[in-house]
Amino acid sequence: MYALEINHVVKRYGSFTALNDINFKIEAGEFVGLLGVNGAGKTSLISSIAGINNFEGEIKVAGYNVISEVVKSKQSLGVVPQELAFDPFLTVYQALKFQSGLYGVKNNKEWLFEVIERMHLTDKINSNTRTLSGGMKRRLMVAQALVHKPPVIILDEPTTGVDVEIRQSLWGFIAQLHKSGHTILLTTHYLEEVEKLCNKIIMIDKGKIISQSTKENLIAECSTLPTTLEIETQDAKFIDSLEHLILKKDGSSFTLKLENNEQLLDILNQFRDAGIILENINIKKPSLEDIFIHFIHR
């Protein structure tokens, strides 16, 4: 049995096809990153899994069909949606209690307190949700998705607008959930997040899957991409002689392709010999973002 099964899923908004025959399976205990540029179809897919969207095809959560076994599939799933939405008249604790009621969960006070603490919301427990900051609201969204301890958790950009410190503690909490056996699907635009947490990566573009692989395979693919040297200089003339190495040119910033370390020394020496001052030097190893672009264009 799979934690998540997506079979031939098509999602149309009128005549526009946002998801075009999506197929994948996630095994119990996996931590999968779902990557794609804005508008790729990530939220459309998550809304379909959550039963918010109507769609063509078949989706199963923990073996339960999200259409024909809606109660069981919903009980198996916790979704942290991308858009913030709360009842503005409830306090933090009431919101979580109410959410628990929706799943028919009672006597979970201890768990709610634990989740509240892990989300750093303890001092806001009796505050109205209206009065929370954006980052706090985002953390409450995560807490809401966890009230019924679902085996499958989907997070749609949970760390957007959350400051660095809280983001790291959120990562710690999500990693702990994964460790304790939860299956996790995460979308994010922070590639560091994917590198830290996920062991499998699915990339979608224009409603189609363009790659499915383990993180290791992806990193191996990464090793075929060049290390780059970013420099800033006002003197564009000399750079022309290194034209064949230029990957990107943006005003006074240049990105050069580096084949090896000797080449780096050679380039820097050429600048020095020509008396050209470099205002900024930055050596960059390929990131997952570079890989993503590489996959889109391949």
Ligand SMILES: Nc1ncnc2c1ncn2[C@@H]1O[C@H](COP(=O)(O)OP(=O)(O)OP(=O)(O)O)[C@@H](O)[C@H]1O
């Ligand atoms: N309710 C809707 N009606 C019409 N078109 C929609 C609707 N929701 C999404 N779309 C379109 O479907 C496509 C996929 O949108 P979706 O929100 O799934 O993207 P996404 O990958 O989540 O992007 P982002 O990274 O910006 O959150 C986009 O072109 C979007 O405009």
Ligand SMILES: [Mg+2]
């Ligand atoms: Mg989205």
